[in-house]
Amino acid sequence: MATIITKDSLRASVEAATGGLVTVLYDDGGHPSFMRRIPRVNIEDVAPELGLTGTHPAFIVDGVEKSELFIGVYPATVVDEFAVSLPGLDPKASINFDQAMNFCRAKGKGWHLMSNIEWALLGALGIKTGFQPNGNTQYGRHHVAIHETATRADNLAPGKAEGVARTLTGSGPMSWRHDNTLAGITDLVGNVWEWASGLRLNEGEIQIIADNNAVTADHGVSSAAWRGILSNGTLAAPGTENTLKCDAAGAEGTGAVKINTVIANKSDGSKSSSSAFSAVTAASGVTIPALLKLLGLFPNSAESLGTMYHINAGERFPLRGGVYNNGALAGLFALALNNARTIANGVIGFRPAFIL
Numbered sequence: 495m496a497t498i499i500t501k502d503s504l505r506a507s508v509e510a511a512t513g514g515l516v517t518v519l520y521d522d523g524g525h526p527s528f529m530r531r532i533p534r535v536n537i538e539d540v541a542p543e544l545g546l547t548g549t550h551p552a553f554i555v556d557g558v559e560k561s562e563l564f565i566g567v568y569p570a571t572v573v574d575e576f577a578v579s580l581p582g583l584d585p586k587a588s589i590n591f592d593q594a595m596n597f598c599r600a601k602g603k604g605w606h607l608m609s610n611i612e613w614a615l616l617g618a619l620g621i622k623t624g625f626q627p628n629g630n631t632q633y634g635r636h637h638v639a640i641h642e643t644a645t646r647a648d649n650l651a652p653g654k655a656e657g658v659a660r661t662l663t664g665s666g667p668m669s670w671r672h673d674n675t676l677a678g679i680t681d682l683v684g685n686v687w688e689w690a691s692g693l694r695l696n697e698g699e700i701q702i703i704a705d706n707n708a709v710t711a712d713h714g715v716s717s718a719a720w721r722g723i724l725s726n727g728t729l730a731a732p733g734t735e736n737t738l739k740c741d742a743a744g745a746e747g748t749g750a751v752k753i754n755t756v757i758a759n760k761s762d763g764s765k766s767s768s769s770a771f772s773a774v775t776a777a778s779g780v781t782i783p784a785l786l787k788l789l790g791l792f793p794n795s796a797e798s799l800g801t802m803y804h805i806n807a808g809e810r811f812p813l814r815g816g817v818y819n820n821g822a823l824a825g826l827f828a829l830a831l832n833n834a835r836t837i838a839n840g841v842i843g844f845r846p847a848f849i850l
Contacts, residue, residue, distance in 0.1 A: 502518075505517060505518040505526075508528065511676075512676070512677035513677070514531065515530060515531055515675075516528055516530055516531070516567055516677050517529055517564070519564060519848055521576055521578075521600075521601030521602050521605060522576075522600075522602035523574055523576045523600075523601070525573055525574070525576050525601075526578070526580070527566060527577075527578050527580065527601075527846060527848075528566070528567040528568060528579050528580060528581065529564035529565065529567060529579060529847075529848060530564065530565050530566075530567050530672075530677065530678070530679045531562055531564055532562060532563050532564070532565060532615070533562045534549060534550070534559070534560065534561050534562060535549075535550050535553075535615075536548060536549060537550050537551075537788065540615070540618040540619055540622050541618045541621070541622070541787070541788065541794065543794065544784040544787055544788060544794070545784055546784050546785075546788065550615060551611055551704075551705040551706060551788070552609070552611045552614075552615045552705075552706050553706065553849075554705040554706055555705065555706050555707060555710065555849060556707055556709075556710060557705075560849050560850070562849075563612065563706075563847065563848070563849040564847060564848040564849065565608060565612060565616075565679055565845070565847045566579030566608065566679070566845045566846045566847060567579055567581075567664065567678075567679055567680060568580060568581055568583075568585075568663035568664050568680060568681065568845075569585040569586075569663055569681050569685065569686060569688060569843045569844070569845050570586050570594070570597065570843060570844050570845050570846055571583045571584070571585060571586045571663070572586045572597055575597065575600060576597065576600055577594075577597040577598045577600075577601060577605075577844070577846040578846070579663075579845065579846055580663065581662075581663055581664040581665075582662050582663060582664065582665065583662060583663050584647035584660055584662060585660055585663055585681070585685065585843040586843055586844070587660065587686055587839070587840045587841065587842055587843050588838045588839055588840050588842070589689075589838050589842060589843065590835060590836050590837060590838040590842075591689050591713075591811045591835035591836075592713075592835060592836075593838070594607050594689045594843075594844035595607045595689075595691060595713060597844075597846075598844070598846045598847075601846065601848075603850065604709070604848050604849055604850035605846060605847075605848050606691065606708065606709045606710075606846070606847055606848070606849070607689060607690070607691040607708075607844055607845075607846070607847070608688065608690060608691070608844070608845040608846065608847040609691045609692040609693075609706055609708040609709065609847065610690040610691065610692045610693040610702070610708070610789065610790065610812055610814070611692060611705070611706050611708070611789060612690075612706065612847055613682075613690050613790060613814050614788065614789050614790030614791075616672055616679065616682065617798070617826050617827055618788075618790075618794075619672070619673070620672070620826050621794065621795045621797060621798065623673070625673065625674050626683075626797070626799050626825065626826045627669060627670050627671055627672055627674070627678070627680075627682060627683050627826065628642055628666075628669050628670055628683060628684075629666065629670050629681060629682065629683030629684035629685060629815075629816075629824065630644055630659070630660075630661045630666060630670075630681070630683075630684040630685040630818045631683065631684035631816060631818065631819075631820055631821055631822075631824045632653060632818070632819065632821055633646075633650075633652065633653050633654055633655050633656075633657075633659040633818055633819060634646040634650070634651070634652035634653065634654075634659050634661055634818065635652040635653050636670075636684075637821040637822060638822075639669070640652075640653065642667050642669060642670070643666070643667075644661035644662065644665040644667075644670070645661055645662045645665040646659055646660070646661055646662075647660045647661065648660075655819070658840050659818040659819065660685060660686060660818060660840075660841075661681075661685055661818070663680070663681060664680045664681070666680065666681070670683070672826075682814075682815050682826060683799075683800075683815050683816060683824050683825055683826055683828075684815065684817060684818055684820060684824045685815075685817070685818055685843075686815075686817060686841055686842060686843035687813035687814065687815060687816065687817050687830060687841055687842045687843065688813060688814050688842075688843055688845050689811065689812070689813060689814075689842065689844045690812045690813070690814050691703075691708040691713060692706070692707070692708030692711075692713075693789070693791075693811075693812045694713075694720070694809060694810060694811050694812070694831075694835075695740055695804060695805075695806060695809070695810040695831045696720070696732065696808075696809050696810075697757075697806070697807060697808065697809075698739045698740050698741070698757045698760065698804075698806030698807065699722055699732060699733070699737055699739050700722065700723055700737070700738045700739060700753075700786075700791065701720040701721060701722055701732055702720070702723065702729075702789065703719045703720065703721070704719075704721060704729060706849065707719060709849055715809060720732050722737030722738070723737055723783065723785060723786065724736060724737055724738070724783075725738065725755065725780060725781040725782070725783060726781075726783060727783030727784060727785040727786075736755040736756075737755065738753055738754075738755060738780075738782075738783075738786065739753070739754050739755065739756065739757050739806065740752075740753065740767070740804040740806045740831065741753065741756070741757050741758055741759060741767075741806065742758075742759040742761070742767035742806065743759070743767070744759060744767070745759055746759060746760070746761060746762060746765050747759050747760055747761025747762070747765045747766065747767055747805065747807065748761075748765050748766070748767060750767065750768075750769045750773070750774075750775070751767050751769040751774045751775075751802050751803075751804060752767075752774075752775055752776065752777045753774065753775070753776045753777065753780060753782060753786070753792060754776070754777035754780055755777075755780055757806055758777075759806075760806060760807060761806050761807045762807065763805065763807040764805075765805070766804065766805045766832045767803070767804050767805075767806070768801055768802065768803045768804075769801065769802055770800075770801055770802075771793055771798045771799070771800045771801060771802045771825065771828065771829065772793045772795070772796050772797070772798045772799075773793075774792060774793055774802055776792075790827060790829070791829070793827075798825075798826075798827040799825030799826055799827055799828075800816060800823070800824060800825025800826060800827040800828030800829065801816075801820075801824075801825070801828055802827075802828070802829045802830075802831070803829070803830045803831065803832045804830075804831040804832055805831070805832040808834060809834060809835065810831045810832055810833060810834065811831075811833060811834070811835045812829060812830065812831055813829070813830040813833060813842060814828060814829060814830075815828050816828040817841040818841070
């Protein structure tokens with residue numbers, strides 16, 4: 495195992511420039527990655543309105559509380575079959591869920607595909623601080639603040655609606671970073687959709703892997719780690735009666751997104767449901783537990799930016815953040831649960847994270 499605490503000149507300079515908020519960690523292949531350090535927080539510190547207390551589950555892995563976690567400052571690129579988080583590169587795209595997972599876990603113990611609960615933590619911090627980042631949402635620029643641009647990998651002009659308008663990692667302005675500082679995590683909004691671990695829809699049932707156990711858990715179709723969620727916030731075996739599900743307001747799984755304990759409008763696998771994330775509602779008589787909000791699966795604020803999509807048929811894995819041509823549909827809370835784990839195209843990427 496490579497020594498992750500190597501204090502070389504690169505790491506020393508990055509830590510000095512960011513006050514220790516960003517560091518450089520090395521994987522088992524010796525590859526550096528720029529990582530944002532996030533110290534442990536309590537749920538009540540970032541989302542007191544939920545009425546939950548104790549260590550945020552992003553810092554709990556297999557029952558052990560962790561003092562900190564690290565999230566890639568940049569979307570992943572791949573070097574020698576290892577995911578890396580480095581500036582100034584074209585994000586790796588055209589990659590399916592399992593490939594993204596494997597590229598991250600190949601890095602060594604503690605390395606993993608950024609999990610949904612980690613993404614939700616950043617969302618909660620965005621609501622708490624009143625800042626959600628912009629990003630590449632209109633072919634190399636932001637769709638509202640069009641003066642905010644980044645370097646397109648295809649060398650076309652920002653805003654030109656052709657080509658593959660991914661932008662080089664970290665080449666956008668400070669407002670594209672999660673905390674509006676140069677030490678922030680960048681490109682979470684737009685650019686490429688990013689796979690997230692620890693969450694799926696299975697025939698419309700919302701299934702999670704508890705806490706941040708996605709770091710180590712099997713994500714296979716029949717993994718025993720998958721759990722459903724009941725309206726009282728407790729976890730249950732998949733298929734348990736009255737677990738929470740993604741339903742739709744329209745026939746055949748179309749129309750607005752509704753959270754339900756049954757599926758009244760099932761998709762045939764091709765039709766999808768969507769809503770602004772802040773407009774996702776519960777079906778009549780269904781109680782939404784605080785856990786669902788903590789997981790970033792139900793709005794906790796009208797300021798939650800982005801759109802939610804789902805297909806409530808088959809197995810669907812989450813993509814977060816939006817893509818370079820999504821405009822206002824992209825956002826920190828954007829969530830697409832309408833793709834199989836096998837899909838791979840030029841607008842889907844991923845991000846490594848680390849916790850030990």
